[in-house]
Amino acid sequence: MILLMIAVAAIAPGIALLSYFYLRDRYEAEPLRTVLWSFALGMVSVLPVTVLQQLLEQLVESPYLHILLVAAGIEEAVKFVILLLFIRTSKEVNELYDGILYAVAISLGFATVENFVSLLPHGWQLAAIRAVLPVPSHALFAVVMGYYAGKAKFSHAWVKFRLLCQSFFSAWLLHAAYDLILSGRHLWQAAMLPFMIGLWILGLRKVKAAQDKSPFKPQD
Template sequence: MIALIGAAIAPGIAILSYFYLRDSFEPEPISMVIRSFIFGVLLVIPIMVLQFIMQTEWNWRDGIVAEVIQSAVVEEFFKWMVIFFTAYKHVEFDEPYDGIVYAMAVSLGFATLENLFYLIINGTNVAFWRALLPVSSHALFAVWMGYYLGKAKFSNHRQKKRIFLWASILLPITLHALYNAIFLAIQNWLLVIIPFMVILWWQGMKKVQRAHDYSSKNLSSRPQ
């Protein structure tokens, strides 16, 4: 059981630690990061209940559209809501890169408990693929969400702020929907999911670097 728990939580903690330690300007209080992670963990149960209601009461069980709404829309929307109301408006969100840190914490909290439930049901033999695909994908969707939340937070233009806020929710939903569609609609999904994940990592790391650049400019422009 200890090995199973370790296999379930290790990928999320490792990825979160990597992105947290990349914040070389003003690292977020570890208590805030842990709090965001716990919020992500707590999201799993209400989301599972809502998805169960969709499947049983609303009869949304099969098809790409049902899967997209139940998974991509519901999960990314609730993660965005938690980040927006608990971190985005917080005083500690004081540089653009912070958006990525908090989005990553909430998303990986969610992915970690989801991963634990999956491994309890299916065993540790799928732990490697779970770390490589579902857990990593949640982290990469969070990069896009956090990147645009960071841009929105520090934009001085009302119209641009709105655009960035919409991008912070719509782009992760779109990427999550594409991720799910690959497994549902393509028989040889492995041939597509590998390049898809490579592109996600490539573009995600570019977003991370840009967020660092924005943070550097934001800090240098503050009055001394």
């Protein structure tokens, strides 16, 4: 019974956020089965992330490089590769917001498994804080990644590479900044609240920009 309750607590934030971003797809809703498939891919991505992190952390001694390369770097790199493969092969990606939605689904799939693993040894003690910090942060890093990846899909070849670089490096640096704040001392951790507020503002602006550029948006 306790395990079931922990599982519900681990899954609920990811499903709630995925539902929110799914409902923001106002003009041409994606098939739910495709969104859930991308969410499942995100869950599976925990395996390569774990293997790569275990390999790399043996080579990295600096705690700051560990945050930059092992934690943020590998997580965002794996999610980025999965997103690009998904966007390239899926016939459902036909507007900019789709890049955001599928990036969020992949990232929340990863965050849900990570959340479950983190809650197992601590029970309910971490459930509330993880529901408002780590899980939403993963989704918001993905919004930025998906925005630029979506733009890249519908852009000319000569700007595609720049947009893909923006897609990966923006999410990577935001993730690294989040981890650095979280690992700091109490005074440094006070920056988490303004950071998360700024992250939400940035993410929602990218969502609105993507919605405004939808080819399915009714013309005034």
